[in-house]
Amino acid sequence: MKLAKRVSTLTPSSTLEITAKAKELKEAGHDVIGLGAGEPDFNTPQHIIQAASDAMNKGFTKYTPTGGLPALKKSIIDKFKKDQNITYNPNEIIVCSGAKHALYTLFQVILDEDDEVIIPTPYWVSYPEQVKLAGGKPVYVDGVEENEFKITPEQLKGAITERTKAVIINSPSNPTGMIYSKEELEEIGRVCLENNILIVSDEIYEKLTYNRKHYSIAELSPELKEATIVINGVSKSHSMTGWRIGYAAGNKEIINAMTNLASHSTSNPTSIAQYGTIAAYNGSQEPVEEMRKAFEERLDIIHTKLIQIPGFTCIKPQGAFYLFANAKEASLAAGYESVDQFVAALLEEEKVALIPGSGFGAPDYVRLSYATSLELLEKAIERIYQFMNRKMHN
Structure with missing residues (x-):
C-alpha cells in the first residue's frame, strides 16, 4: 500500500535506533553498555x-x-x-x-x-x-x-x-x-x-x-x-x-x-x-537537586577520562546529561571513513552503544549519555580506550 508523502521523508530516530540495537544484543546475552537513551537512570521520586x-x-x-x-x-x-x-x-x-x-x-x-x-x-x-x-x-x-x-x-x-x-x-x-x-x-x-x-x-x-x-x-x-x-x-x-x-x-x-x-x-x-x-x-524538590548533583559528579569524572582517549576532544557541557565529543580523529585513526562506521564497530566489537552525531546534524561527533551509573560509565570509557588501542596498533 502506498503511504502518505508526509511520512516518506522521515528519518528514523538515531537515538532509538541505536538503543534498539543495543537492547537486541543485550537480549542475546551480550554485556552491552548503552550510553544512548536520553532519560535519567533514577526512579521517579x-x-x-x-x-x-x-x-x-x-x-x-x-x-x-x-x-x-x-x-x-x-x-x-x-x-x-x-x-x-x-x-x-x-x-x-x-x-x-x-x-x-x-x-x-x-x-x-x-x-x-x-x-x-x-x-x-x-x-x-x-x-x-x-x-x-x-x-x-x-x-x-x-x-x-x-x-x-x-x-x-x-x-x-x-x-x-x-x-x-x-x-x-x-x-x-x-x-x-x-x-x-x-x-x-x-x-x-x-x-x-x-x-x-x-x-x-x-x-x-x-x-x-x-x-x-x-x-x-x-x-x-x-x-x-x-x-x-x-x-x-x-x-x-x-x-x-x-x-x-x-x-x-x-x-x-x-x-x-x-x-x-x-x-x-x-x-x-x-x-x-x-x-x-x-x-x-x-512537593519537595530535593530529589531534583540530588539527581542534578549526581549528574554533575559523573560529568566531572567522565569528561576528564574521555578526553584522554586518543582522537577524542570534548567541550565540557554546562547542562543536560550528555557529552558531545568530536570523534573524527578517533574514527580515522581507528581506520574508519566515518564516525557512523566507528560507532557501529564499537557496538559490535566492544558492546558500547554511543549515538552518532549525524542524527543531530553533526557527523563528526558522538553523543554519550552519562545518565547511567558511574561504574558503567567508567567501564564504557575503558572499553572505548581498549578499542582505540587495538585499532591503532593493529
Whole structure:
C-alpha cells in the first residue's frame, strides 16, 4: 500500500535506533553498555508515585479537560512565577502528552506549506522531522564548536527570509549540553523581534545545569515573552520520562489552536500522570537537586577520562546529561571513513552503544549519555580506550 508523502521523508530516530540495537544484543546475552537513551537512570521520586496511586484510588481515572487539569495548570503557572518571575494565565498553558507532543502540536498549528523554521545545529533529532511533518522547511544554521555550538545574532539574521516563521532555541541543549547566556538570548531576541519571528524555546533540561544559570528568553522582557512559546515538562527534571507530561506556554491564540488540535488527536494527557505532575511541582524538590548533583559528579569524572582517549576532544557541557565529543580523529585513526562506521564497530566489537552525531546534524561527533551509573560509565570509557588501542596498533 502506498503511504502518505508526509511520512516518506522521515528519518528514523538515531537515538532509538541505536538503543534498539543495543537492547537486541543485550537480549542475546551480550554485556552491552548503552550510553544512548536520553532519560535519567533514577526512579521517579516516591511522593510523585504516591500521588498517582492516590489519584487512582480516588477514582481520578476519567477524561480531563483537553488542555490539562486546572490544578496542574496552576502548578505550572506557580513554577514559572517562582523560577523565572513570569506570569501566565491558564489560557496561555496547554498540557500535552510529553514535551515532544507539545512541539509537534505547535508546529502543526503555526506552519503552512514551505514556511521556514530556523534550526541551529547540532539539533535534537525530532526538530526537523516535526517541521517537515507540518509541511514546513527546516533551515539549518551551524552552531560551531568555537562558539560552544551556539548560533550568533549575525548568523540568525543571515538565515531569515520572507518565509521564516520561527527559530528554535534549545538551552540547555540536547545534544551539546551548552547554555545560552542572558546576553546571548537578549541579542537573539532582538533579531527575532525586529523580524517578527516566533521563538520556540525548548527548556526541558532547565533543572540540570552545572555552574551556569539557566535563563528563559521569555523572562527577559514583556515583548520577548509575547514572542516566545516555552516548551517544558517533567521528563528530565523529575525523572518522569514514561509518564509523558509536557507543556507549552505562551500566546493565547497559539495555545488555543494547539488545544483545539489536541482535542481531535489525543483528547487529553493521562489523568493519573497529571496528578503525579502536580505533586512533582508542589512537593519537595530535593530529589531534583540530588539527581542534578549526581549528574554533575559523573560529568566531572567522565569528561576528564574521555578526553584522554586518543582522537577524542570534548567541550565540557554546562547542562543536560550528555557529552558531545568530536570523534573524527578517533574514527580515522581507528581506520574508519566515518564516525557512523566507528560507532557501529564499537557496538559490535566492544558492546558500547554511543549515538552518532549525524542524527543531530553533526557527523563528526558522538553523543554519550552519562545518565547511567558511574561504574558503567567508567567501564564504557575503558572499553572505548581498549578499542582505540587495538585499532591503532593493529
